[in-house]
Amino acid sequence: MQDAITAVINSYDVQGKYLDNSAIDKLKSFFATGELRVRAAATIAANASTIVKDAAAKALLYSDLTRPGGNMYTTRRYAACIRDMDYYLRYATYAMLAGDTSILDERVLNGLKETYNSLGVPVGATIQAIQAMKEVTAALVGADAGKEMGVYFDYISSGLS
Ligand SMILES: CCC1=C(C)/C(=C/C2=NC(=C\c3[nH]c(/C=C4\NC(=O)[C@H](C)[C@H]4CC)c(C)c3CCC(=O)O)/C(CCC(=O)O)=C2C)NC1=O
Numbered sequence: 001m002q003d004a005i006t007a008v009i010n011s012y013d014v015q016g017k018y019l020d021n022s023a024i025d026k027l028k029s030f031f032a033t034g035e036l037r038v039r040a041a042a043t044i045a046a047n048a049s050t051i052v053k054d055a056a057a058k059a060l061l062y063s064d065l066t067r068p069g070g071n072m073y074t075t076r077r078y079a080a081c082i083r084d085m086d087y088y089l090r091y092a093t094y095a096m097l098a099g100d101t102s103i104l105d106e107r108v109l110n111g112l113k114e115t116y117n118s119l120g121v122p123v124g125a126t127i128q129a130i131q132a133m134k135e136v137t138a139a140l141v142g143a144d145a146g147k148e149m150g151v152y153f154d155y156i157s158s159g160l161s
Helices: 004-016 022-033 034-058 075-098 101-109 112-119 123-142 143-160
Strands: none
Touching: 004 022, 022 034, 034 075, 034 123, 034 143, 075 101, 075 123, 075 143, 101 112, 101 143, 112 123, 112 143, 123 143
16 A cells, blocks of 8 residues: 555655655645545544445435345345445545555455456446445535545546446
8 A cells, every 4th residue: 555655755766866846746735635634534434324324325225226136135235235335435535544546456446346247236326326425525524625535436436437
């Protein structure tokens, strides 16, 4: 896993260079948003189950998915879906704190699409659920932190599509 700082350092280290202005600007903007990121992570942690529940209600419930034949039908599959949404929220929050997407590649997206395809989990509906979490989260943490979280919800969505 990388963060915004190690990402900059690694890329300059392989070139054997000191940080230039563009690297310094990247670090400055990461540090300047540090307080915002930590506060957003705390708010999300305190409201995680509400975020997942509200997003599921918005995007998934009372659709064909929850009726017989749908991928969320039966308590086991319903619970697996809600659990997956919680994974996406938790890992998007880690990535937002780190200011880097590498944790999403390594721990979430690696092999996920293949798993979903083999189990018949609908990717389109999953992306809608992730986008609903993006909206619900932004309403909770405010526009600036919401935009920051949006980067990582979108990264998961495009990794799935
Ligand atoms: C931390 C990283 C991580 C992720 C992301 C993850 C996802 C993940 N979701 C799974 C299943 C599943 N995922 C869903 C999800 C859904 N079905 C729908 O219709 C909805 C659109 C959607 C919820 C938004 C369902 C229903 C299953 C069970 C499918 C089945 O067994 O038939 C499985 C198969 C194994 C299992 O059931 O636990 C994995 C590996 N596991 C991990 O360790």
